[in-house]
Amino acid sequence: MDLLRFSTAGSVDDGKSTLIGRLLYDSKGIFEDQLAAIERTSRRRGYSQVDLALLTDGLRAEREQGITIDVAYRYFATPRRKFIIADTPGHVQYTRNMVTGASTADLAIVLVDARKGVLEQSHRHAFIAALLGIPHLVVAVNKMDLVGYDEAVYDRIQDEFSTWAAKLDVHDIQFIPISALHGDNVVTRSLAMTWYQGPSLLYHLEHVYIASDRNLIDVRFPVQWVIRPQTDEHHDYRGYAGQIATGVFKKGDEVVVLPSGKRTRIKRIETFDGELETAAPPLSVSMLLEDEVDVSRGDMICRPHNQPTVTNEFEAMICWMADAPLREGARYTIKHTTRSSKALVEDLRYRIDVNTLHRDESATELGLNEIGRVKLRTSSPLLLDEYRLSRTTGGFVLIDETSQDTVGAGMVVRAGPEPEASEAEVAAA
Amino acid sequence: MIETAQMSERALTRGLTHLDALEAESVFIMREVAAEFERPVLLFSGGKDSIVLLRLAEKAFRPARFPFPIMHIDTGHNFPEVLEFRDRRVAELGERLIVASVQESIDKGRVSEEPGNPSRNRLQTTTLLDAILEHQFDSVFGGARRDEEKARAKERVFSLRDEFGQWEPKAQRPELWSLYNGRLRKGQHMRVFPISNWTEMDVWQYIEREGIEVPSIYFAHERDVFRRDNMWLSTGPFLPNGPDEAVERMVVRYRTVGDMTCTGAVSSTASNLADVIVEVAAARITERGATRADDAFSETAMEDRKREGYF
Ligand SMILES: Nc1nc2c(ncn2[C@@H]2O[C@H](COP(=O)(O)OP(=O)(O)O)[C@@H](O)[C@H]2O)c(=O)[nH]1
Numbered sequence: 001m002d003l004l005r006f007s008t009a010g011s012v013d014d015g016k017s018t019l020i021g022r023l024l025y026d027s028k029g030i031f032e033d034q035l036a037a038i039e040r041t042s043r044r045r046g047y048s049q050v051d052l053a054l055l056t057d058g059l060r061a062e063r064e065q066g067i068t069i070d071v072a073y074r075y076f077a078t079p080r081r082k083f084i085i086a087d088t089p090g091h092v093q094y095t096r097n098m099v100t101g102a103s104t105a106d107l108a109i110v111l112v113d114a115r116k117g118v119l120e121q122s123h124r125h126a127f128i129a130a131l132l133g134i135p136h137l138v139v140a141v142n143k144m145d146l147v148g149y150d151e152a153v154y155d156r157i158q159d160e161f162s163t164w165a166a167k168l169d170v171h172d173i174q175f176i177p178i179s180a181l182h183g184d185n186v187v188t189r190s191l192a193m194t195w196y197q198g199p200s201l202l203y204h205l206e207h208v209y210i211a212s213d214r215n216l217i218d219v220r221f222p223v224q225w226v227i228r229p230q231t232d233e234h235h236d237y238r239g240y241a242g243q244i245a246t247g248v249f250k251k252g253d254e255v256v257v258l259p260s261g262k263r264t265r266i267k268r269i270e271t272f273d274g275e276l277e278t279a280a281p282p283l284s285v286s287m288l289l290e291d292e293v294d295v296s297r298g299d300m301i302c303r304p305h306n307q308p309t310v311t312n313e314f315e316a317m318i319c320w321m322a323d324a325p326l327r328e329g330a331r332y333t334i335k336h337t338t339r340s341s342k343a344l345v346e347d348l349r350y351r352i353d354v355n356t357l358h359r360d361e362s363a364t365e366l367g368l369n370e371i372g373r374v375k376l377r378t379s380s381p382l383l384l385d386e387y388r389l390s391r392t393t394g395g396f397v398l399i400d401e402t403s404q405d406t407v408g409a410g411m412v413v414r415a416g417p418e419p420e421a422s423e424a425e426v427a428a429a
Numbered sequence: 430m431i432e433t434a435q436m437s438e439r440a441l442t443r444g445l446t447h448l449d450a451l452e453a454e455s456v457f458i459m460r461e462v463a464a465e466f467e468r469p470v471l472l473f474s475g476g477k478d479s480i481v482l483l484r485l486a487e488k489a490f491r492p493a494r495f496p497f498p499i500m501h502i503d504t505g506h507n508f509p510e511v512l513e514f515r516d517r518r519v520a521e522l523g524e525r526l527i528v529a530s531v532q533e534s535i536d537k538g539r540v541s542e543e544p545g546n547p548s549r550n551r552l553q554t555t556t557l558l559d560a561i562l563e564h565q566f567d568s569v570f571g572g573a574r575r576d577e578e579k580a581r582a583k584e585r586v587f588s589l590r591d592e593f594g595q596w597e598p599k600a601q602r603p604e605l606w607s608l609y610n611g612r613l614r615k616g617q618h619m620r621v622f623p624i625s626n627w628t629e630m631d632v633w634q635y636i637e638r639e640g641i642e643v644p645s646i647y648f649a650h651e652r653d654v655f656r657r658d659n660m661w662l663s664t665g666p667f668l669p670n671g672p673d674e675a676v677e678r679m680v681v682r683y684r685t686v687g688d689m690t691c692t693g694a695v696s697s698t699a700s701n702l703a704d705v706i707v708e709v710a711a712a713r714i715t716e717r718g719a720t721r722a723d724d725a726f727s728e729t730a731m732e733d734r735k736r737e738g739y740f
Contacts, residue, residue, distance in 0.1 A: 003447040070601065072582040073575045075628045082447040084626055096603055103605040225460040229493040237492065243457040243607070272488040283449070284456035284489070297464050321603050335608050338464070395606045404612035406602045 001077070004210060007086040007101040007134070009125040010111030015142045019111065019180035020074060020087055023202065026187040027076045071101045080206040090121060095128065095354065095369035096321040099409055102132035103395070106210050109138045109201075114147045114177070118160045120355040126161075127354055130168035131317060131371070131411065133391055135213045137165075137173045140201060145179040149192045167357065169388070172208075176201050214281050218385065219247030219255075220308065220393050221301040222337035227286055239270060239286035240295050242338065245392035247303070248280045249287070256304045257295050258383050263304060264291040298339035300383045300393075308383045308393055309415035315349070315375050316387075318366060322400065322407035325365040326374070332407065336382050336396035343398065347375040373413065387411035448635050452488065455623040457607060458586060459489040459570070462621050465611035466568040469497040469621075470527070472557075473519075475511035476686035477643050478572030478624060481632055483522065484641055485623060497570075498525040502557050504549040505532040506667045506689045514644040529560035547668050548691040558594040561618060568611070568619040576628045586625045592616035629684075630709050637702045646683045649700045654679050660693030 010016035074085040086101030088094070090111075102108060108129035112122050122139075129137055139161055147153045154177045165173060176185055177196050184190035187202045199207070227239035249255075253266045268288040269276040279285050287301060295301075302308065320326050326345060334343040351363035351372040366372045387394030398408035462469050471486065473479045486495050501515060519526045531549050534540050534556045542552065561569065575582045585601050587609045602610055611619060624632070636643060654661040655674040662668060664676055668690045681694035682705075699705045 001447050002445070003450045070583045070598070072579075073626065074582065075576045075626070077628070077630065082628075082631070100603045100605050104607075224457070225464045225489075227490060227493050231492075234492050239492075241460055241489070243453055272491050282453045284453040284460070333612075335610065338461075391606055395608065397603075397605060397608045397610065399610055399612060404610070404614055406604070406610045409603065409605045 001080065001082055002210075003082050003084065004107065004205060004208070005084045005086065005105050006107040006109060006205065007088055007098075007105040007129075008109045008111070009088055009090050009098050009101075009128070010142075011090045011113075011119065011121045014090070014111040014113045015180040016087070016090065016111050019109075019140065019142065019178070019186065019201075020085060022180050022183055022186050023085075024074065024076050026183065027078055027202070071097050078202070078206055083205065090125065092121070092124065092354070093369055095124070095371070096319060096409075098125070098128050099132060099319045099321075102128055102134055103391070103409065105129075105132070105134050106213060107136040107138065107205070107208060108134045109140055112139060112141050112157055112161070114141050114143045114153055114157065117157055118164070122161065123164060123356075124354045126165055126168060126170070127357065130170045131319075133387060133411070134170075135172060135210070136208055137170050138201065138204065139173060139175045140180075141175065141177045142180050144177045144184060144190075144193065145182055149177075149184075149190070151193070151195045154196070174198070174204055174208075176204065215246035215390055216248050216280060217246070218306055218308075218389060218393075219249060219253075219303045220245040220385070220390065221249065221287065222339070222383075222393070223295055223297055223299045223301065224338045225297060226295070237288075238292075238295075239288055240299075240301065241284070241286040243284045244279055244281045245337070246281055246390045247306075248278055249285075250278045251276075254304060255289070255301050256307065257289075257293055258300045258302060258307065259310050259381055260294065260299070262291075262293040264289045264293050266290075298337075300337065308385045310381050310383055311416045312378050312381050313346075313375070313417045314382070314384055314412055315373060315414045316396070316410040316412045317352075317371060318374050318398070318411075319371045319409045320366040320368060320407070321409065322405065323368055324400075324407075325367045326398075326408060327365045331401065333399040333401055334376070334378060334382070334396055334410075335399060336384070337393060339380075339382060341382060342379040344377045345374055346377050349373040349375060374410075376410075384412050384415035386413065386415060448631065448638060451624070451627055451631060452485065452635070454607070454626065455485045456489045458609065458621065458623040459486060461609050461611065462568050462570065462619075463490070463496045465609075466619065468564070468566050469568040469570065470500045470561075470564065470566045471495070471497055471570040472572070473499045473501050473515065473526075474572070474686060475501070475507070475515045475644060476572065477632055477636060477647065478574065480518070480641060480643055481624060481627075481635060482570060482572050483518065484635075484639055487522070495522075495524050498527050500527040500529060500560065502553050502560070503528050503530045503532075504553060504688045505530065506547075506549055508644070508646050508663075508683075508686065508689055510646050511644045511686055514642075518642075527560070527564070529556050531556045534559065548688055550688050550691055553688075554594070561594070566618065567613060568621055570621050570623060572624060573622045574627050574629070574632075575625050584622070584625070586622055587611060588620045588622065589613075590618050590620055594618075596620075630706070633702065633706050633709055637706060644686060646686065647705065649680050649682045649698045649704075651678055652681050652694060653677070654681060654694055661696065662691075662693055663689055665689060 008016050072087045076083050088098045088101035110125040141154055141157050158175045177193055178185040184192055185200045189200050221244055222242050223240045224242040227241050229237050251266055251269055256263050267290045269279045270286045328345055328348050330345050332343050334341050350359040350361045351370055352359055354371055385393040394412040396410045397406050400407045531552050540552045540555045585604045653664045653676050655670040655676045664670055670676055682697040683694055699708045
């Protein structure tokens with residue numbers, strides 16, 4: 001059995017909570033006492049039927065306001081897969097929560113209300129999924145019962161969405177017409193929509209092929225912790241512990257330690273359960289090296305012929321997550337893999353309108369929930385890959401130096417300084 | 430070329446299960462804490478979740494010793510089987526155990542027992558916060574899981590506590606990718622939940638896979654119990670049954686391990702791990718719902734206690 005992490009996004013009342021409630025309910029992920037509690041609440045509120053949506057509203061404030069305002073994690077399993085749902089709110093003022101939920105997802109479900117069609121917010125949800133590098137997208141066209149299960153309505157939505165999504169970097173989009181309330185095409189194929197030949201939502205979640213999403217090419221091992229037993233038995237033992245970010249490591253491989261550039265070979269790949277000949281993501285292991293090279297937390301072990309960029313300068317897309325805006329000239333702490341540094345915002349290239357994808361190059365700050373492209377410089381070099389190659393070595397967070405809170409999430413777009421302008425360009429200018 | 434790549438990928442994927450992925454994530458979290466904090470501690474209750482934490486710590490730090498001590502918040506209302514297990518397990522591991530006692534907090538006048546309420550669950554909070562202060566711990570590993578309860582479904586893996594040990598659900602830090610922010614302001618500390626993404630089923634499957642021993646009360650045994658608040662409670666010196674509460678000898682087991690006075694047994698004949706897993710798969714009541722009197726008070730009981738600094 002393997003693991004699929006997916007996120008869900010939809011606008012208020014699109015039926016996201018009902019859909020998740022139905023998935024949990026039909027896959028027996030809901031327990032009797034939870035059901036009894038939401039039955040009581042539904043009765044107290046005078047609803048005619050049990051509101052499955054109540055299951056996914058965790059905190060008191062949210063229950064009072066009747067909206068989901070933070071990311072909530074849900075779990076269920078079928079005999080084929082274990083699922084982790086990051087249930088995220090859809091309003092524009094919770095973009096940061098959506099980004100958070102999307103950051104670890106293998107798949108995103110974007111809900112569209114069949115009566116309303118593709119709205120601006122559907123664009124935003126798909127854009128965020130693409131920005132965060134989610135490899136698989138599902139567009140669930142919900143409330144099909146309210147449009148008479150009409151194929152034409154569904155086709156129109158599919159066409160419109162596909163045209164727009166062509167602008168995005170998403171390779172796998174599956175459209176599914178559903179009724180979350182009645183269960184059509186959620187777990188089992190709908191009898192009311194025989195014109196639809198595709199899988200039910202759950203079938204798709206169970207079968208979508210994710211093994212090839214892992215990057216097994218670019219070999220990266222950020223060192224987290226050095227294991228030094230300092231006992232007689234393990235006198236000179238030094239295990240460099242961490243989780244493999246991308247790529248496959250083999251015992252005996254020639255490796256380079258960054259940023260020092262020292263070369264050596266992998267002597268052993270160890271785990272508590274014994275040695276491994278090869279190791280791939282997402283395993284946590286410890287590496288023992290042939291030579292005594294100086295390695296510490298924040299360093300990265302790679303292959304000599306395929307290295308990340310060692311640089312102080314780079315450009316990234318940032319989603320801003322704090323009330324106080326990001327401004328040019330501001331300084332933050334940056335955490336990238338297991339390495340931290342100081343970062344200076346040199347330039348805000350543009351702010352992107354998440355609904356229209358319009359770029360505003362005159363922007364001078366990024367407010368809460370806004371997304372833009374910035375140029376950053378750090379006090380010590382980072383070991384960067386582009387985010388589209390690797391979420392682990394291309395993603396970072398910015399931390400406010402006073403509050404110590406996480407204020408921004410970043411995705412590297414270009415590692416290293418701007419390419420020099422060519423002579424022709426200089427001459428033309 | 431392409432063929433080789435596909436073959437090796439299949440070879441590498443085969444055998445990698447959801448438990449391997451969860452374990453790798455939890456080990457990563459524990460190592461982050463070791464690296465980013467000065468004084469971590471691991472809370473150990475004797476229950477299955479904290480037993481799994483100990484195994485994960487072995488996976489993360491062996492052949493070296495754990496870079497932190499283990500701490501038990503002792504309510505004084507323990508199942509004897511669990512205390513015996515705790516001492517044996519800690520000795521096997523060769524690690525350091527700190528016991529912080531609720532009885533001592535009561536004796537010192539830090540807390541007082543509520544008349545008529547035998548449970549010391551609430552009192553534990555003070556003992557825990559006092560111990561954190563006394564030992565200057567800046568980070569505390571706990572075995573909580575997000576599937577346990579709905580307030581927990583939104584709690585971060587790195588969960589910040591203020592000077593009063595309180596959790597502020599509205600002021601949680603965004604937590605993206607595997608980038609955990611361990612920075613603290615003065616007075617704050619971090620609760621860290623490495624098995625946030627595990628379910629009760631995952632925990633049992635892992636215990637079976639790893640061949641980890643758990644206290645005997647998790648398996649079916651005969652016990653004198655009586656019915657209170659819709660639960661089967663064990664009779665004992667801390668918890669006398671009332672005049673209307675008839676004691677019966679039943680075959681039961683526990684799904685969680687906690688304060689004897691508010692942890693209920695379930696009627697069960699599951700006498701080994703395989704049976705327990707079958708039972709968990711078929712269970713239609715959450716483990717907290719079945720066995721924790723303290724959560725039944727109000728729909729938001731857990732959230733309220735967490736805000737006060739509970740585990
Ligand atoms: N007719 C119909 N109503 C639905 C469907 N899905 C959700 N609803 C209703 O739409 C309303 C909003 O649903 P909810 O799940 O709370 O939406 P959320 O805000 O996206 O979580 C509720 O009254 C649901 O019962 C559907 O497929 N068909």
